[in-house]
Amino acid sequence: MPLQLAPGQRRKPKQLRSRLMVETILEAARQIFAEHGFEAATTNQIAERAGISIGSLYQYFPNKDSLILEIQRMHHDELLALIRSAMDKSGKLPLREAVRSIIGANLDMHLSEARLHGAFEEWIPAQTQLVDRERFQQEMVGLINGFLDSRPELPKGQAAKSAVFVIMNLVKSVMHAAVSDAKAAENREQILDHVVDGILACLQPLPENATPPRPHH
Template structure:
């Protein structure tokens, strides 16, 4: 098991710091994006050491002189890819950190998380940055292992939101195991055939669900909720789960027969 993470950075530097000049017009911005897309493909195919700025320019269908207008060397190009990857990772986190996802049944919540990560790694930039970080960490200028803690803190936050009575220490430990195990399998998946890669992604989902169920699974949360739930209509404590609506768990009172969402039955 590795102690590296795909989600780590040294301080959130701007991409312009790795560039000779920043494009002002849309045409220049599009050219830079083409260069970065091409670089990700070249680095993925031949590795960082064998890649050249001429090969990247050729793949981007641009003159090498145009490439040098923006990037002084391939190290600057790779650094821009690092920053691009981190920006995309943080955008992914922002989309996942929502009650509508966190409050889903555990299997569905994990499916959302794993699907988002799988989609991230459909992009050549994230694939090459992730693999190179494990195989050639010395080339990195922006990403380092500090993002491992950021990833763990993010996952711990999701678990705490899902199960507020979890201690910070327990949430952090659960998150640490989830991040490290997932990263290990992701690395293998990215270096495998498409079929085997898909199988491993599914195993990540099954692994996380099995591991987290005793701690933040549906039955655990149901037990915790039922301890502090009463029917808002008749104050009965005899309740049963009755499906979800708009991402919220609903309950059925066994005495009066009325339904209500979890928050309406919570004791003050």
């Protein structure tokens, strides 16, 4: 117990401890949710894994929902960061290689987090507006558009809207499938090939004669 503290400094250690605690808890929660799913995970398990008492857990998170909400937020951020960095690194590669490395990074992350995504799906928040799927989606679209912009041979803006939409969903789905399918881990390369093929196809301008301008309401 220090005798004397510089003014304004007193709360620093507390905040540090606080932040550390929060991170420890979240890491424990991430593991437990990943191992058991949302409903099957118990807050006591999480506290135990974090090496703290259940009471302390509730000091930092008001309830079970808040835990998974925060984890999801973090996961989204990590995913965006990962892709951003993969895009940066792939700057000079030929298109197929670039796409392949970006998607590959994405896939690896999902394979390693496996069941955590199951927990995200399982959790149906009472207050829908609390989740940040929206924000995540927006940012992801921005990222993809940025990539398209950086490659002269690819379509941009309005012309690429469909492609972006399809790519996002294709990737999402494959990630999903990879996660729920035990065998996916072994097929990594093949899956990657398929996805990359699909993405490149989407980015190819459709031959004019094949698809007449679609008129619809």
